[in-house]
Amino acid sequence: MNRKIVIGNWKMNKDIRQSVECAEELLQSKYGLDTVNSTDIVLTPSFLALNEVKKVCAQRSGIYLGAQDVFYEPSGSYCGAISAAMLSEVCSYAFAGHSERRMYFGDTDEMVYRKVRACTDAGIVPIFCIGETGRAYSAGRTKAYLRYQIEHGLKDVRPCDMVVLYEPVWALGTGRTPRTDEVEEVMCFVKETLAGLYGPDRSAGQAAVRAVYAGSVCPENAAAYAALPHVDGVAVGTASLCAQKLAAIIHAVDRVD
Structure with missing residues (x-):
């Protein structure tokens, strides 16, 4: 069985001092x-705060740092x-293809694929993000939409440690959450x-590919989502x-069997 994972994405919030203080409080x-x-913890502060937060997190094993984005060229x-x-x-x-990068910065499926490849080449675990739009959801095309994103984003990515993050884009900022x-x-x-793509052993429990849910997660609903079989x-x-x-x-998540 895969270890559970909780990813805290601070996005464009907290300066360096605030990021360090939050990490220190968490510990x-x-x-x-x-x-x-049984749960890995990943914090993704701003680029500017990464190094200082890493110093704080070095005090405890099981807490990792992640980047909110990555560029696909090496230099x-x-x-x-x-x-x-x-x-x-x-x-x-490192995140690749977060919905906000796709929405506000024009990340295409091809760019996301190249970011995933860049991560794997550099020894970074990619957090490969997928999620259907409101139009796709309303048309009943969620699965087709996600299949396209997965097949194009991972088209020739070799089996590797990976997080596949699903976030229903149609629910963002609407106050709606999927059941x-x-x-x-x-x-x-x-x-x-x-x-x-990878065979059952590489994607469904015996491997390092973990499927993660995102979308209005809070202390009140985290266990319900984490307890879902997949x-x-x-x-x-x-x-x-x-x-x-x-922390809550x-x-x-950690209490979920």
């Missing part, structure tokens, strides 16, 4: 993270870009599609900005 004994045994005249090779000095994980049975149906489909963990946005809430989510 306080009152939150009991030293009792978490060159790409002003403002950060390569996977550069990130590998600090990070163990747990809807999430389970989608996550089962995701793992079946991955099995078609869900290996959760990614947390707004709630992860509060150490107390993030981590414990809720």
Whole structure:
């Protein structure tokens, strides 16, 4: 069985000082993270805060750093870009194709594929993000949409440690969340599609490919999502900005058998 995983995505929040303070608070004994045994914890602060947060997290095993994005070229005249090779000095994980990168920065499926490849080449675990739009959801095309994203984003990526993150884009900012049975149906489909690419042993429990749900995850619903048979963990946005809430989510996931 895969180890569970909780990813705290701080997005464009917290300066360096605030990021360090949040990480330090999270590690306080009152939150009991030293009792978490079967769940990996990934924090993704801003690029600027990565190195300082890493120093804090070095105090405890099982907490990893991730980057919120990565560029697919190894080096060159790409002003403002950060390569996977550069990130590998600090990070163990990196997002590729987050819905907000696709929405606001124009990341295409081809670009996401190249980012995944760059991560695997640099020894970083890619957090490969997928999710259907409102139009696809309303038209009943969720599975076709996700299949296309998976097959194009991973088209010749060799079997490797990977997180596949599903976030229903149609629910973002609407106050709507999918029912747990809807999430389970989608996550089962995701793992079946991955099995078609990599074989069942590489995608459904004996391998390093973990399927994670994201979308309005909070302390009240984290356990329900993590307990679904085809869900290996959760990614947390707004709630992860509060150490107390993030710790509660981590414990809720860790208690799931």
